[in-house]
Amino acid sequence: MVKILAIESSCDETAAAVVADGYQLLANVIATQIPVHQLYGGVVPEIASREHLNSVVPVVERALQEAGLGLADLDAVAVTQGPGLIGSLLVGVSYAKALALAAGLPLIAVHHLAGHMSAPFLEHPDLTFPYLALVVSGSHSGLAIAEQAGHYRLLGQSRDDAAGEAFDKIARALGLPYPGGPAIQQAAAQGQPIYEFPCAWLDDSYDFSFSGLKSAVLNFLNKKQMKGEPYRVEDVAASAQEAIVKVLAAKAARAAEHFGLDTIVLAGGVAANQALRSRVQQMVPDKRVVYPSPVFCTDNAAMIGAAALNKYAQGDFAGLDLNAQANLPLYFYN
Amino acid sequence: MTILAVDAAGKGLSVAVAAEGRILANAALNVGLTHSQRLLPLLESLLKAADLPLAELDALAVVSGPGSFTGLRIGVATAKGLAWALQKPLLAVSTLEAAAYNALPGYVDENILACPVLDARRNEVYTALYAGRPTAAGWTRPEQLWPPQAVSPADLAVKLAVTLAEGQRAVLTGDAAELIYADMQAALGARIILAPPERRCFNASACALLAEERFKADPGQATLPAEVSAFYLRASEAERNRLARLAAEKEQADAHV
Numbered sequence: 001m002v003k004i005l006a007i008e009s010s011c012d013e014t015a016a017a018v019v020a021d022g023y024q025l026l027a028n029v030i031a032t033q034i035p036v037h038q039l040y041g042g043v044v045p046e047i048a049s050r051e052h053l054n055s056v057v058p059v060v061e062r063a064l065q066e067a068g069l070g071l072a073d074l075d076a077v078a079v080t081q082g083p084g085l086i087g088s089l090l091v092g093v094s095y096a097k098a099l100a101l102a103a104g105l106p107l108i109a110v111h112h113l114a115g116h117m118s119a120p121f122l123e124h125p126d127l128t129f130p131y132l133a134l135v136v137s138g139s140h141s142g143l144a145i146a147e148q149a150g151h152y153r154l155l156g157q158s159r160d161d162a163a164g165e166a167f168d169k170i171a172r173a174l175g176l177p178y179p180g181g182p183a184i185q186q187a188a189a190q191g192q193p194i195y196e197f198p199c200a201w202l203d204d205s206y207d208f209s210f211s212g213l214k215s216a217v218l219n220f221l222n223k224k225q226m227k228g229e230p231y232r233v234e235d236v237a238a239s240a241q242e243a244i245v246k247v248l249a250a251k252a253a254r255a256a257e258h259f260g261l262d263t264i265v266l267a268g269g270v271a272a273n274q275a276l277r278s279r280v281q282q283m284v285p286d287k288r289v290v291y292p293s294p295v296f297c298t299d300n301a302a303m304i305g306a307a308a309l310n311k312y313a314q315g316d317f318a319g320l321d322l323n324a325q326a327n328l329p330l331y332f333y334n
Numbered sequence: 335m336t337i338l339a340v341d342a343a344g345k346g347l348s349v350a351v352a353a354e355g356r357i358l359a360n361a362a363l364n365v366g367l368t369h370s371q372r373l374l375p376l377l378e379s380l381l382k383a384a385d386l387p388l389a390e391l392d393a394l395a396v397v398s399g400p401g402s403f404t405g406l407r408i409g410v411a412t413a414k415g416l417a418w419a420l421q422k423p424l425l426a427v428s429t430l431e432a433a434a435y436n437a438l439p440g441y442v443d444e445n446i447l448a449c450p451v452l453d454a455r456r457n458e459v460y461t462a463l464y465a466g467r468p469t470a471a472g473w474t475r476p477e478q479l480w481p482p483q484a485v486s487p488a489d490l491a492v493k494l495a496v497t498l499a500e501g502q503r504a505v506l507t508g509d510a511a512e513l514i515y516a517d518m519q520a521a522l523g524a525r526i527i528l529a530p531p532e533r534r535c536f537n538a539s540a541c542a543l544l545a546e547e548r549f550k551a552d553p554g555q556a557t558l559p560a561e562v563s564a565f566y567l568r569a570s571e572a573e574r575n576r577l578a579r580l581a582a583e584k585e586q587a588d589a590h591v
Contacts, residue, residue, distance in 0.1 A: 039576065046403065046570035053407050057414050057560035071419055087404055090370055091411045097374050098415025102388055320374040 002312055003069065004076045005099070006305035007060065009092030010084025010112045011139065012043045013298070014055035016063035018074075019305030023121045027066035028295070028302045031055045038178050042168060043138075049087030056095045063301070071103040076317075078108040078308030080115065082328030084139070089324035097320055108308040109318040112299075113330050116267040117146050118310075119296040119303035127290060132261040134252040134280070137268030137299075138164030138179065141208045141248070143255050144330065146265070149310035154330050155255055156206025163244055163270045166210035170217050170240045174233050184237045185273055191234025193242035195220065206251055213243050241275055249279040256287055266291040269298045335392040335549065338416070339542035340377070342369040342409030343401030343429045344452055344509035346535030349377045351386055352542035359384035362536040369408045391422060393556055395545030397537050398426035399565035400460040400482060401452055406564040414559040423556030425545040428565065430508075432537035434464035434476040435544055437507035437529045442468060445501050446527070448476060449494065450508040451487075458484045459510045460567055463497065475547060482567055487514040491521035498525055509535045 001021050008015040012033040018026040033051045037043045064070065079096035082089055100107040117133040129148045135141070141164075142157035161169070164181055171180025176187060197216050200209035217240050224231050248270075256264050264280060264287055271277070272294040281289045296303060311317075336353040347369045348362040361380040363372055381388065396413035399406045410426075417424035433450035444467055451459040461483060464476035485493070494504055504522075506515055507529035515528045548555045569577070 040572050044570060044572040047572060049403070049407055050564070050566070050570070053411055053414075054563055056411065057418055057558075061418070061560070087407065090404060091407055094370065094373075094408050094411035095415040098412045099419045101374055101378060102416050102419030320378060321371045323368060323371045 006078040006301040008301040015301035016060040017301035018067035027063040029063045052091040081109040082325035086326040093324040106317040115303040118307035119292040131263035136163040136270035158208040160211035187237035191238035193239040195239035197243040253283040272297040339395040339538045341397035341538040348536035348538035350538035395425040400567035417559040427541040430462040432540040436540040438466035449504040451510040453510040
C-alpha cells in the first residue's frame with residue numbers, strides 16, 4: 001500500500017497528513033495561526049513564516065504518530081510548492097526536501113489548487129473525471145475543468161480580490177472578526193439580503209471581480225453613518241454574501257452547462273459557505289454537486305496527499321533543487 | 335564526533351562537516367542563486383564526494399541568525415528536517431559568533447577584535463563585537479563584547495571609535511563588510527581592517543567547529559530539532575508597528591489622566 005506524508009504551509013496553517021491508496025486518510029494535523037493574525041486583522045506574511053518554522057517539526061511528528069508510522073514506512077514525501085506566501089511556502093518545501101533526502105524518499109511537488117480540487121476524493125473516492133471545479137478561498141477564486149488527474153484547464157479567475165478576501169474585508173468593515181467568511185455566514189443567518197449590492201458579471205467571461213462589491217459596502221456604511229441612519233449588521237452581511245454567492249454560483253452553473261460537465265466540485269475555504277453550496281445545487285438540480293467537509297475546504301495537508309497519490313502513480317517526482325513559487329500557474333501544471 | 339553544519343543566513347551559502355576539531359568537507363557558493371534551490375544539492379554532492387553517509391553524522395548545526403529572514407528559514411527548516419529525520423541533536427550557532435570565529439584566526443594578534451556586519455537592509459547592519467585569544471590548544475571561542483544589535487554604519491563607526499582602546503584594531507567581516515568598508519575606513523582610518531573575501535561570507539565550517547566545541551563542553555547545549563528557532567534580532571514590521579501604536583495609545587491615555 002502506498003503511503004504518502006504530505007506537508008502544506010502556503011498561508012497561515014501548518015499542516016501535515018498521511019494519505020494512503022484509495023484516498024485513505026491515516027492522519028490529518030492542522031496547526032492554525034488564526035489567533036496570532038487576528039491581532040492584525042489579517043495574515044501577516046512575515047509572522048506566518050515565523051510561525052511555520054516553529055510548528056513544522058511538531059506538526060509532522062504528530063501526523064506520523066497519529067498514523068502509527070515512522071519515516072521508513074512511507075513511500076514518498078509531498079509538499080505544496082505554490083502558489084502562496086513565499087516565506088511560508090519555503091518552510092514547508094525546505095523541511096520536506098530535507099526529510100526526503102534524509103529518509104531516502106521520493107519528493108512530490110503539489111500545486112496548492114490541485115490540492116483543493118483533489119480534496120473531494122478524500123470523502124468521495126467514487127468521484128470521476130472530468131468535473132468542473134470552483135475553487136474559492138482567501139487568496140484564489142477560479143473556475144477550472146479537471147480533465148484528468150493532474151490536468152486542469154483554467155477557465156477564469158479573479159481579476160482583483162479573491163472571494164474570501166472580499167469576505168475578510170467586508171467583515172472587517174462590519175466589525176466582525178477575522179477570518180471573515182465564517183463570521184459573515186453566521187451574521188447573515190440572522191439577517192435578510194435587503195440591500196442590493198453590485199455584482200460584477202464581466203460579460204461572458206468566467207473571470208471574477210470582487211473589489212467593486214467591497215467598495216460598495218464601504219460606501220454604504222459610510223453614508224449610513226454620516227446620515228445617522230440605522231442599519232443591521234446582519235442584513236448587510238446577508239446582502240454582501242448574496243452578492244458574492246450569486247455570481248460564483250451562476251458562473252459555475254453556466255460553465256458546467258456550456259462544457260457539458262455533470263459534476264461540480266466546490267473547493268477552498270469559501271466552499272464551506274452553506275449559502276454557496278445550496279445555491280449551486282439549486283441552479284443545477286440535475287447535476288452532482290460535491291463539496292468537502294469544512295476541515296477539507298480550508299487549507300490542509302490531506303488534500304495535498306490526495307493530489308500527490310496521482311503524481312506518485314505516474315512517477316512524477318521533484319528534485320532536491322525544488323523551489324517554492326509564490327505564483328505557480330495552474331494551466332501549465334500537469 | 336562528526337557534525338554537519340549549514341549556513342544559508344546571508345549572501346553566501348555553505349555546508350561543512352567537522353570532526354574532532356578538523357574540517358572534513360567544506361563547500362560554498364556565492365553566485366546569487368537562490369539558497370532554496372542550491373542548499374540540498376550542494377549538501378548531497380559534498381557528502382557523496384566525501385563518502386560520508388548522512389547516517390554517520392552524530393549531530394547537526396545551523397547558523398541560526400541574525401541574517402536574511404528568508405535565508406535563515408531555509409537553513410533552519412532544512413537543518414531541522416535533517417536532524418529530525420536522522421534523530422540527531424541540532425545546535426544553533428549565532429551568525430555573528432561564527433563570522434567572528436571565522437575571521438579572528440587570520441590575525442595572530444590579540445589586539446585585533448572581530449566586528450561582523452551582516453546586511454540588515456534599511457541602511458543598517460546586524461553587528462556585535464568579539465575578542466579572541468590564541469592559546470596552545472588553538473583559538474578560543476570568541477568572547478562577546480557587544481550584544482547583537484542592528485545599527486547604521488555611521489553609528490557603528492562612532493561606537494567603534496569609542497570602544498577601541500589604544501593599539502586595538504577591528505577586522506570587519508560578514509556579508510556587508512565590503513559594502514561599508516570605505517565609509518568605516520574614512521571614519522576610523524587604520525583602526526579598521528577588511529577580512530579577506532574567503533573569510534567574509536562562508537560560515538558553515540566555523541559553525542561546525544563551534545558547535546562541536548559547545549557540544550563536547552556541555553551535551554545539554556544540543557536540542558531537539560523542534561526546540562531550535564531562528565534568531566531574527568528584529569521583530570516583523572507588523573509587530574513593530576503594532577507595538578508602537580499601542581505605546582502611543584498608552585501615552586495618550588496616560589496624558590489624559
